[in-house]
Amino acid sequence: MGEEYEVEVGPVAHGGHCVARTSEGQVLFVRHTLPGERVVARVTEGEEGARFLRADAVEILDASKDRIEAPCPFAGPGRCGGCDWQHAKPGAQRRLKGEVVAEQLQRLAGLTPEEAGWDGTVMPAEGDKLPAGQVPSWRTRVQYAVDADGRAGLRRHRSHEVEPVDHCLIAADGVSELGVEQRDWPGMATVEAIAATGSQDRQVILTPRPGARLPLVELDRPVSVMRVDEKDGGVHRVHGRSFVRERADGRTYRVGSGGFWQVHPKSADTLVTAVMQGLLPRKGDMALDLYCGVGLFAGALADRVGDQGAVLGIESGKRAVEDARHNLAGFDRVRVEQGKVEAVLPRTGISEVDLVVLDPPRAGAGRKTVQHLTTLSARRIAYVACDPAALARDLAYFRDGGYRVRTLRVFDLFPMTHHVECVAILEPATKGA
Numbered sequence: 001m002g003e004e005y006e007v008e009v010g011p012v013a014h015g016g017h018c019v020a021r022t023s024e025g026q027v028l029f030v031r032h033t034l035p036g037e038r039v040v041a042r043v044t045e046g047e048e049g050a051r052f053l054r055a056d057a058v059e060i061l062d063a064s065k066d067r068i069e070a071p072c073p074f075a076g077p078g079r080c081g082g083c084d085w086q087h088a089k090p091g092a093q094r095r096l097k098g099e100v101v102a103e104q105l106q107r108l109a110g111l112t113p114e115e116a117g118w119d120g121t122v123m124p125a126e127g128d129k130l131p132a133g134q135v136p137s138w139r140t141r142v143q144y145a146v147d148a149d150g151r152a153g154l155r156r157h158r159s160h161e162v163e164p165v166d167h168c169l170i171a172a173d174g175v176s177e178l179g180v181e182q183r184d185w186p187g188m189a190t191v192e193a194i195a196a197t198g199s200q201d202r203q204v205i206l207t208p209r210p211g212a213r214l215p216l217v218e219l220d221r222p223v224s225v226m227r228v229d230e231k232d233g234g235v236h237r238v239h240g241r242s243f244v245r246e247r248a249d250g251r252t253y254r255v256g257s258g259g260f261w262q263v264h265p266k267s268a269d270t271l272v273t274a275v276m277q278g279l280l281p282r283k284g285d286m287a288l289d290l291y292c293g294v295g296l297f298a299g300a301l302a303d304r305v306g307d308q309g310a311v312l313g314i315e316s317g318k319r320a321v322e323d324a325r326h327n328l329a330g331f332d333r334v335r336v337e338q339g340k341v342e343a344v345l346p347r348t349g350i351s352e353v354d355l356v357v358l359d360p361p362r363a364g365a366g367r368k369t370v371q372h373l374t375t376l377s378a379r380r381i382a383y384v385a386c387d388p389a390a391l392a393r394d395l396a397y398f399r400d401g402g403y404r405v406r407t408l409r410v411f412d413l414f415p416m417t418h419h420v421e422c423v424a425i426l427e428p429a430t431k432g433a
């Protein structure tokens with residue numbers, strides 16, 4: 001810890017850092033740098049003999065042409081851990097993400113971009129293509145951590161320490177307007193601020209420290225307030241609605257506190273469009289929406305498969321299932337089952353479907369679920385992935401089960417961070433042969 005090395009920085013790696021080697025051959029994962037730079041890297045984590053050390057670039061000796069001054073005053077070595085690429089031009093950020101996706105596909109699935117039907121580009125969300133130095137304000141959900149003095153901030157990288165922040169540049173305007181960063185939150189561990197897209201619903205979710213009393217929540221806009229129970233982790237209503245209303249694909253979705261909804265205001269529409277363009281649902285199709293959350297893709301599929309078709313959603317979160325059933329109540333032939341996909345799907349007895357959407361959490365779907373899906377004779381499968389490593393692992397299982405990737409599209413729905421969203425469309429390998 002604290003040791004410094006002068007290094008030439010190599011390629012980007014998954015996780016918001018680049019790879020370098022010390023003169024003794026020790027691998028360093030270096031943050032706050034870019035490929036091709038020469039930097040002084042200070043070790044932040046790792047022990048002697050470890051496979052790799054983590055480090056921050058604390059001095060830039062030769063700068064990349066893709067480097068800019070970080071627009072956020074809270075970014076930099078040892079500071080806020082929320083963004084990884086504040087110091088890179090927007091186009092360079094997307095190129096780096098593309099290189100990470102390509103590397104993961106190659107290493108974990110043995111696929112080149114061409115074999116995955118991908119042109120190698122990473123698409124910005126509509127409206128996000130801004131000149132260098134301007135930052136899209138896209139985070140409609142921000143969980144602030146609160147320090148011992150009650151100041152709201154964000155956690156430092158791989159740390160519980162809080163970097164107090166008076167304006168997070170990537171927070172959506174609706175979040176910033178609440179003024180969470182401008183007041184103190186004594187006794188709170190976290191304060192989550194939510195600004196819905198397509199409605200004026202605003203919500204604050206407070207997590208008190210053990211024994212602390214809830215503060216009076218007076219913000220710059222009307223909000224509903226929820227509280228996270230320190231014992232059972234349950235989310236309870238303090239005042240106002242216990243949900244926000246989001247809009248996507250022409251429909252309104254109720255999302256209860258603690259439930260999942262895409263964070264970028266354009267994400268839900270972007271992903272629904274990519275999935276529907278890839279699947280091309282037909283009237284009368286039978287479709288699955290796995291890991292369905294509050295029913296985003298199930299709703300879009302239900303509209304398209306019509307009265308003769310049917311959609312089954314599966315989701316583990318109890319509250320999300322209640323919301324999905326509420327959101328999809330207008331469709332007679334849509335059912336939502338609660339439970340883990342790996343347990344519920346085999347129990348349904350379904351042996352054949354036309355289409356599948358799966359949008360699993362970061363860990364991916366895993367071998368067992370993928371194997372099961374490859375037995376259902378689906379005409380097409382859409383895999384929505386927030387982690388390219390998990391996607392690549394699962395694509396390899398799909399290949400073993402006789403499916404090939406027809407197209408892959410990659411979207412930058414998390415600007416300034418290392419995160420990236422992929423939509424892969426699969427079909428039986430025999431079809432593409």
Ligand SMILES: C[S@@+](CC[C@H](N)C(=O)[O-])C[C@H]1O[C@@H](n2cnc3c(N)ncnc32)[C@H](O)[C@@H]1O
Nearest residue numbers: 260291292293296315316317340341359360361
């Ligand atoms: C990435 S979110 C996708 C939600 C939805 N497709 C959307 O876009 O709004 C993943 C969802 O999977 C649920 N989940 C996590 N593990 C699960 C499992 N093993 N089985 C079923 N659902 C799961 C989470 O509760 C979450 O709602």
